[in-house]
Amino acid sequence: MFGSFAACNAIDLSIMPGEIHALLGENGAGKSTLVKMLFGVLAPTSGQIFWQGKPVSIPSPNAARRLGIGMVFQHFSLFEALTVAENIALSMDPTVSLSKIADEAAELSRAYGLPLDPNSHVADLSVGERQRIEIVRALLQNPRLIILDEPTSVLTPQEADRLFETLEKLKSEGRSVLYISHRLEEVQRICDRATVLRHGKVTGACDPRRETPASLARMMVGSDVAAVTNAGTGAKGEVELEARNLTVAARTPFAVSLKGVNLTVRAGEVLAIAGVAGNGQSELFDALSGEFPVVDDEAVRIRRKPSGRAGITARRLMGAGFVPEERHGHAAVSALPLSDNLVLARCQSDRKAFIGGGVLGLIRQQAVKSASKRICAAMDVRKSGEDPAAGSLSGGNLQKFIVGRELDRQPTVLIVNQPTWGVDAGAASRIRQALVDLAKSGSAVLVISQDLDEIFEVATDIAVISEGRLSPAYPAGDLTREKIGLLMGGMHGDGGAAHAH
Template identity: 75%
Template sequence: MAHHEPGHSDCLLEVRGLTKVFGELRANDHIDLEIKSSEIHALLGENGAGKSTLVKMLFGSLEPTSGQIFWKGNPVTIGSPGQARGFGIGMVFQHFSLFEALTVAENIALSMDDDVSIENISEQAAVLSREYGLPLDPNAHVADLSVGERQRIEIVRTLLQNPELIILDEPTSVLTPQEADRLFETLEKIRSEGRSVLYISHRLEEVQRICDRATVLRHGKLTGDCDPRAETPASLARMMVGSEVKSVSNTGGKVTDEVLIEARGLSAPARTPFAVALKDIDLTVRGGEIIGIAGVAGNGQSELFDVLSGEELVDNPGDINICGKDAGRLGISARRLLGAGFVPEERHGHAAVSSMTLSENMVLARHRSDAAEFLTGGPLKVIRHDVVRQASERIIKEMDVRMSGEDPDASSLSGGNLQKFIVGRELDRKPSVIVVNQPTWGVDAGAASRIRQALIDLANAGSAVVVISQDLDEIFEVATSIAVINEGRLSAAEPAENMTLERIGLLMGGIHGEDTPVEETRMEAAHAH
């Protein structure tokens, strides 16, 4: 790490010891960062590494707990996005803030601080978009534009304010490769004018291709400050995912020959502009196996969960097979009847209805699979509240769910306790297959280990378990084999003991070298993909 005097003159933006604490969590812990003029600077890190927190502090939407920001050598406080723009910092967000019913020029006019006529703005925007190779029709309605074009509006909007530093948050996550190429040309043009870019990404290949310098974060701490071109993808990945050696806890359950859940050549188109298309996914899980699916958020995890659970159907019934039955056209209730259980990522409003009691949430997931027990009155389907209550008390006891009052609303439970209930609700049925998305997201350590243990126990009892998680520690702790999802593609699952953090990091960064050992991957990485 280079040591400069604070406020070194050739730095456009300099950050010293920036810290942000949310309650117990140190989202940013003494971060140092230096961005020079005419530099494309990468901010690399996994989800939850603290990239967004850092950027929000730089753009004035979060106040640092401690630390100092220098702008052109002078200590400054950035109190609001308006102030950040005043200094000359512009930001292009990952999710756009555009009014679909308005035209491009009108949208741009809305973000301008001064009153400028629409004609004037269209003219300026047209000039800028020509100059920077961002073709854009100022009179087009946003609703008719593609995601790439919408991003151009945001970039042009930012450029119109003539910033010296432009922050781009995961700009290529929504772009096609061709659109991304065009974006890179624009960025190089911006750099050639003496402006700087802070480029947030987790894609190693892109960072190596266009960035002059990279700052790497992990768990809120600075883990690297380097020239990405001088590094290998593997060494960058190591900084990103950490290099501590994890002991793999293979629990010695017997893997049976029976395939309990299988996806064959499963593809699904993206449903919204921000969704990810699933491409040709193959997944086979036998009884006793726990497959961990690693990956950075937004690479198709929730889409994969939705098609496996049956919340979204696929066209071809044979693409998904559960317990020997083709299930691609079966809904979630029918898949539950085949013996599958599901735990989605979002607790509130997906796995549970917040304003309903725990026993009502019991009915939510099990009204069909436990119809014989829970319902009476034949076609009237009267809910037997007493039986449901007993079942939910059984789960509360089994999973050690802590709560106040009898049968409280789901919203009154802490995240960890609600998650224990939600996982327990499925485990109580002794499912042959369980698919869990982010089993311990935002859950305290005690609850997390309780949940992980329960999943391991279920596999040892002969069930097939699919764990989708961004937490690599978790994956190494529970999984018997590991696959990585990236941009809607799933790598082939490999036994956990053969997987290294380095290799996972490479796969997460979009470097596909399925059959090449790590050493070769290093050599090929620059050309791969």
């Protein structure tokens, strides 16, 4: 219970030995709360957890590990300046020597097909390799149950295949896996059973192999999820966004340098940039949005005007809109109501609409409230009151508001980083359709995404970023998931890897 709100309400769930069990549900359905109770992060208000047939209390993650429950969270908890072995040692018995932990980690990583060098520094590793550390760390505790939260959201298709082989091996040893994912094709492929949550209650259970992604989505949402219709956007217009030999040095020891990035996005086009997290996506967004302007004014051009040295507000006034990856604290101030968040993002670009005349320039509250209402209606933002704090919305609903806030301006150029990160099927479908529709109306849209399903749904053209370098853009119809996976792994240029003519 959170106040009078029950995040999980009388949930019955059983996981069998040697089973991969999917836990499905929309954002805010109660999945995270449930697994945090199983892993000792939260205490249940009522009800009972049984472990191997006996009632147990799980007061902490250490208690969960002692029972035989391991968990790999969606957001990793690794220290970049430490080695693989040092990171693993932090959650192990302090009396065991570091060299013994390194040897055990190396042996276990080989046995489960999760190659790792225990002496590598985490800062030098890809996101896929970092996830292997988390899984190896959990496996070294010899768990009977492993909980995985969105494990493939940061992996290339090839890395995901390798993970699935590891899960099959765990299953063959009689271990159990509780698998949380929004990627329903994966759930169909590897899970034996699925439990579906909606509004904190179990609404169904099924054998996912007998379902379709559409029927699983219907169980999660309670209604059919609209398919994204992208019949191509027809004729492309003028180049509205351009990067010319965009080169940016890394700002921190753990950032990625951009190396000679070239791209063009025309009116009517959705250019999607694929890549595994940590390959320069954030740095590219910062340079294109003006969050960190660059020295060379010609390196970024918006609506054919040199803009490299311009800041965010100047670029917004040129007709550009931006949606950063991080919702809380970056795209929105969690403690402020939605209307204030709207004013913060648009008080300059919509000054006449939102700010009254006179010396003080008072905010036109009525205009702001009606714009906020319009955005919420257009994007189906579900909220607890008329103008609640941004932080009170579920992740998916806040993301719909943030995307809607930019779309409401009808920007000529829209740059979006991870548009549906951690967002459920219904919200993702609405956001993706809105991006496609904006391009169809004649805007230039740049989408940076790690989700290949999303990329194929929205893109007219696709490029891949790897280690700060951007591949040429290819028509979306010329690429397969496998070819994008090769480019994600750093295979640049033509080299036969990307063309499928």
